[in-house]
Amino acid sequence: MAINTLNAIETSLTLPAFLAEKIQRANYSLTELMHKVLTRYERAEAVFAVSLESMDTFNKFAAPKATLMNMPFLALLPTLPNPRDWETFVDDVMYSQTVEQLASQMPAVDGMISRDLFHFNCYYVTLLKDVLQMNILAPPLLGITFELAEYLATKPVRQLEAAIGRIKFPLFRWRFDDNLFWKEYSTGWPSNESVAHHLMRTSQISASALPYKDSWSNLRLERAERDGLARLFMSQGCRASTAVDFFNLNRTTARAVYKQIHGVSSPVGCRTKSLTWYVQTAVNRVQATFVVWLYRCALRNDANIPKALIATNDIAAKLFGDDLVITADRANHLASAMAMDSRLSVAPCRSCKTDYVLANEQGKIELAKDFVCPGCSYSLKSRLASKQKKAKS
Incomplete structure (x- = not known):
């Protein structure tokens, strides 16, 4: 029986089970x-970026709803993605047109709804702070920019909660x-x-704009840290x-550790x-792109190569589960x-502009100007739906 070293070692590289559960509960x-x-207030759809009809559709289908709600990512985005907008009511330093627009779009609500908005705004901000402090992949998990993450990390919760009391719209x-999501x-399923695909498409972090090169040799690690990272790496299935x-x-020691795990x-x-x-x-491309996106996000958040890979493998395994094809190796x-040559590159889909991995070698050459991603070409079918179709035939 494998030893679950990921949860046994306290680290910011892997997402703890309790924190993943907090994200899931926040989604619900x-x-x-x-x-x-x-x-009660349909005009609020301009602020929430979703209509009542869409939310009714969302609640109607239990299985796909569970798929979205139970992922280790927030199914929501901040209404104020720019930290300068937060400074308007947190620091009282400048005027923000975005804040004024949200305030005007939000209808006047009764006392009970107003209380709920304040409570859940505080709940949302507290969750952001918790994840930011405990995981190096917090920005992509939360759907926020690195700039907003850095700003929120500098503010104490009491200051943020006091500022939240001065606004009347959701954060x-x-x-x-998009319509494609609701069609699917x-x-x-x-x-x-x-x-x-939809997580990457809606993210405000573009893979092509992130760092992807780092030192792949002479990693300067203390022995204890090196051994701990190697153990985590092997616990994720790395040979x-x-x-x-x-x-x-040492080869013999490494094999003994792998067998112990x-x-x-x-x-x-x-x-x-x-x-x-x-x-x-399509499955390989999406998962490969997803791994590249997370890996580069971790590098952007000052992780070294092994830490970035461990954090990426952890989130990918949590999202794809048994369907994961991009193993640790x-x-x-x-x-x-991708760090050493250009036979694989990252380029945007010409339709949705989401960055994807493209091939550029002798066996397969893909041109960015002609590329349409699997999401826009309807190539991503549910495995369960495929099995049901085969069973009927």
Whole structure:
């Protein structure tokens, strides 16, 4: 039986179970409040970025709703993505047109709804602060920019809560605000890959604008830190041989650690070499892009390469579960390949502008000007829906 070292070691690299649960509960609580407010004040849809009809559709389908609500990402975005807008009511330093616009769009509500808005605004901000302090991938998990993350990290909760009392509009809104999402949601079961696509599409962090190169040799780590990271790496399924090369470990010791963690010997054989595999299918491309996006976010948040990979592997495993195809070894290969040469690149979809991994080598050359992502080409079908279709045929 494998030893769950990810939860045993206190670290900001992996998302603790209790924090993932807090995100999930926030998804349910905040969307329920949105539905409650929209039921009484439909004009609030301009602020929440979702209509009452859409929220009714959302609540109608229990299974896809559970898929979205139980992911380790917030299903909401801040109504004020720019920290300068927050300074208007937190620091009283400048005028913000966005704040004025939200205040004018929000209808006058009764005392009970006003109290709920204050309570859930505080709840939302507290969650942001908690995740920011405990995970290096907090910005993509929360759907906020690095600039806003840095601003909120400098403000004490008491100051933020006092400032929240001076506003009358919600600080959060619905995240998935395009027609394609609602078509997929109402006609079938959204797959993990389609959820990943919409997460990247609605994120305010572009993969192409993030750092992707770092020192892949001579990692200056203390022995205790090196051994701890290597153990985490192997606990995520990375081969002992990969950990040996990555962390300069003793081969016999590494194999013993792998067997202690998983109860079986480390796999042997040829390592991953193909780059076109990452774009061979829609599922491979989406998951590869998702891993690249998270990995670069971690680097942007000052993580070194092993820490960025460990944090990325953890979130990818939590989102895709048993359907994960980008294993720890493949994630390591993908990140190193994209840092060292240009046979794989990142370019935006010509339709939705979401950054995706594209191939640029002899076996497969993809031009950015012609590229349409799997999300826009309707290539992401639910595995459950596919199984049901096969069963009927």
